[in-house]
Amino acid sequence: MSETEILETHLQELRRGTVVLACLRLLETPGYGYGLLEELGDHGFPTDANTLYPLLRRLEKQGYLTSEWNTDEARPRKFYRTSDAGVRLAAALTDDFRAIATAIDGLDNDL
């Protein structure tokens, strides 16, 4: 494995949980798969389609997202929305992420 590949793997691991957090926050206004994919990219969370779709399913199964088919438009789309449990989870994750950020800043101060 080359050095850039190792770096990629570590970055992926670091970012994995943040995609969940970003989805939960963005889907407080309902969204569908591809639209969310674009939105995530625009907000600085570039995500692969084959990561996002299974993730949405998993969060739905765990009760953090609810879904509904929208057949008003020419192409039927499955819209996801963050449930109340999802909002609480997002709050908890956000708090923890801030705590981690502070802790990492703390590492600098000790030098």
Added chain:
Amino acid sequence: MTTTETLTDRYVEAAMRTVREDQRSDLAAELRGSIDDQIEARIAEGDDPESAERAVLTDLGDPDLLAAGYTGRQLHLIGPRYYLDWWRLLKLLLWIVLPCAAFGVALGQILSGATVGETIGSAVVAVLTAALHVAFWTTLVFVVLERTGHETMDTGPWTLDRLTEPRQRGAGLGDMIASIAFLLIMAGVVLWDHFIGLVPTQPGLPFLDDGLWPWWITGLFAVMALEAVLAIAVYGVGRWTVPLAVANGILNLLIAVPALWLLGTGRLLNPDFFPTIIEGADGATVQGIIAAIIGFVIVAVAIWDTTDAALKAARARRA
């Protein structure tokens, strides 16, 4: 346009193969919608429809892998939850089953009068077959466990109590295996001597007196079986204890005393052995010398083995 349609169709169909029936239509519709959205976006950026479709599907990757992400299907045979249990059990079973298979088959071959080559060949084949079966069936059980979500065999979390006790020298796995292997070899030599003969030029000439069969030899094998049990017990306890050392001494007496008595009364060794293989009067002389040496060896081995175990037991008690 028909060819691109076909590619998406084929991709969605391939991805849905491993998805449960009741989720299939919902997932298929969503996946198809997402693929169409992405293709459209690429076309809007100036791609031609065909290469846009190819690029999107290529990015999605192996449809089975994608479906596994959707359904949470396990993509490993035995995961970290069971791996160590599987590995420990497999090693233990192989240590037990393979020597038993090798010995059993070799014994059967010898008893039925097979040649050395046939015996070794059959034993090797039996060991390989047994290893294959043990590995396959053990693994299969764990693969099923992994998929049915059963708890591991030793329930409860790992605690410090499960750290292996430090073993005394002379009470480890290697010592147990060496003891049992030695007993098996000795039993093999006795059987070989009776059924085939130790001297290649004199087939059928036994070293031990034929009068020992069957009862004395049966008794010898019984004591040897007890010694094997003792070796396992020492390994199980992890050290020599006073009762184990006493048992060891009794077993040594059970072998040495009758052997010396038989030797003294001229019933242990075949009186014709050396006179047959050594011409002239020398044969009888050699027979006498060998009998004396064997007498000393029996006494020395019994004393050394008993003392050794007793010393280890005493040392373990002090520690």
